[in-house]
Amino acid sequence: MVDHQRHMQPRKGVKEMLMHVDEEHGCVNIKRSRPKLLFFLTFCSLLSCFLLLLPPLLSYPSPSFSLLYSYEGEDEALLEIKAPLCSSVSNGTICCDRSSIRSDICIMKGDIRTNSSSFSVVLYTSGDLLTGEEELRHEKIKPYTRKWEPSTMATIDELTLTSKKSNTSTTHKCDVYHDVPAVFFSTGGFTGNVYHEFNDGLIPLYITSQQFNKKVVLVILEYHDWWIMKYADVLSQISDYEPIDFNGDNRTHCFSEAIVGLKIHDELAINSSLTTTNKTIQDFHDMLDKSYQPRIHDLVQEEPEKTRENPDNNPKLVIISRNGSRAIMNQDLLVKMAEKIGFDVEVLRPDKTTELAKIYRALNSSDVMIGVHGAAMTHFLFMKPGSVFIQVVPLGTTWAAETYYGGPAKKLGLRYIGYEIGARESSLYDEYDRNDVVLTDPDSVNDRGWEFTKKIYLDRQKVRLNLIRFRKHLVRSHFFIMAKRNHAQV
Numbered sequence: 001m002v003d004h005q006r007h008m009q010p011r012k013g014v015k016e017m018l019m020h021v022d023e024e025h026g027c028v029n030i031k032r033s034r035p036k037l038l039f040f041l042t043f044c045s046l047l048s049c050f051l052l053l054l055p056p057l058l059s060y061p062s063p064s065f066s067l068l069y070s071y072e073g074e075d076e077a078l079l080e081i082k083a084p085l086c087s088s089v090s091n092g093t094i095c096c097d098r099s100s101i102r103s104d105i106c107i108m109k110g111d112i113r114t115n116s117s118s119f120s121v122v123l124y125t126s127g128d129l130l131t132g133e134e135e136l137r138h139e140k141i142k143p144y145t146r147k148w149e150p151s152t153m154a155t156i157d158e159l160t161l162t163s164k165k166s167n168t169s170t171t172h173k174c175d176v177y178h179d180v181p182a183v184f185f186s187t188g189g190f191t192g193n194v195y196h197e198f199n200d201g202l203i204p205l206y207i208t209s210q211q212f213n214k215k216v217v218l219v220i221l222e223y224h225d226w227w228i229m230k231y232a233d234v235l236s237q238i239s240d241y242e243p244i245d246f247n248g249d250n251r252t253h254c255f256s257e258a259i260v261g262l263k264i265h266d267e268l269a270i271n272s273s274l275t276t277t278n279k280t281i282q283d284f285h286d287m288l289d290k291s292y293q294p295r296i297h298d299l300v301q302e303e304p305e306k307t308r309e310n311p312d313n314n315p316k317l318v319i320i321s322r323n324g325s326r327a328i329m330n331q332d333l334l335v336k337m338a339e340k341i342g343f344d345v346e347v348l349r350p351d352k353t354t355e356l357a358k359i360y361r362a363l364n365s366s367d368v369m370i371g372v373h374g375a376a377m378t379h380f381l382f383m384k385p386g387s388v389f390i391q392v393v394p395l396g397t398t399w400a401a402e403t404y405y406g407g408p409a410k411k412l413g414l415r416y417i418g419y420e421i422g423a424r425e426s427s428l429y430d431e432y433d434r435n436d437v438v439l440t441d442p443d444s445v446n447d448r449g450w451e452f453t454k455k456i457y458l459d460r461q462k463v464r465l466n467l468i469r470f471r472k473h474l475v476r477s478h479f480f481i482m483a484k485r486n487h488a489q490v
Helices: 002-007 014-024 035-059 063-072 076-081 194-212 225-230 232-238 281-302 331-341 356-364 375-382 398-412 442-446 450-458 467-489
Strands: 093-097 105-115 120-126 133-141 159-166 182-186 217-221 253-260 316-320 344-348 368-372 388-393 415-420
Touching (some): 105 159, 217 253, 232 281, 281 375, 316 331, 331 467, 368 467, 388 467, 415 467
Parallel strands (some): 316 368
């Protein structure tokens, strides 16, 4: 701001400015005798000085001008493909990239040691002439991917990263030495909600660690045993090593490289241009497949033969069933209608105790999934690309349904159908006047704030599908699946 104000100041007169330039470059000042001759000589002198100055002025534009020009002329797409900050970090340094609105990332290389009691990680460099230690850099970071939510980040443990220079003769404690890099992250925040477990945790963890090809140690703040058990199969495909409970493990762990924080691209998505190995969300799906197939094989062997039968080889449709809010009140009729169309129907009722391998098996073998907007729609990630995902969109949830699930599903390669219910298909139709904005203008209600959206549209709304209208989508989906099968057989 100061530089800007300086440039906005009134300019000096031309003569005054040129005389200033003249003095700086040693041009001779002419005395005022003989006015006409003096005027002519002065003019020539100033002109010659000006010509001498012209090349440098043209060659070196002012910093403010060049920055302004380069910024205004730069295309946003070009800015995105530039090398990210900290893409190259030299040994003995800490580099932090805080440019993202979603998360901070710090990279450390060198002699790295943990100190869980002080919630710190120290990078040591040597200095022969030092008698003690000299702190070179000090960084604070909360390794969670919702940086833009202050209330959430207030609950996340903070790490202190420090680089210190010490005498070469000083010996630093090391209880466990690791010859592979570390990735530090938190499983606090919204962990416990399946959407956030994938969006804020597992997908960013995959993005951040895939470059190491499983040769990486996961160091977890706010470690939960239940989370480790729930995602053990997935974590085994990300790392070959046992994860470390940073808060609970008081030993000093030593690494030569560490990434603190996770990289996140978008909602349930991966931007291949931002990964070092061009990974996509399909690659993440393939990783899930490798994670769960061994357990699925065991599940198949354990169950009776009859339960696996589908003699007509009908397309399989899975309904993700909800209880309470956003439940489908005429679900039984929906099942019967789908069976008459020609689907083999499975109703899945997942809860927090349901083994993920069982959910993965049901959805990965399905052709169509139906569910009402909510966190359980995250399970579309378990479907094979080319399958059909029908999301029932209650009143007031159109934007969220498309942003969090519809758009990401299409990126995975699913055929996505967003079925937006009408006012008569909502249980709210029985509670409010027909002309109430709750029914006629949900956006205006959402504009009042999240608490209104949650209270009205998420917590109190159920769905009664117009089966005549909904049937059209099922018939088209059945036709699509059968056409795809016939094409594959040709």
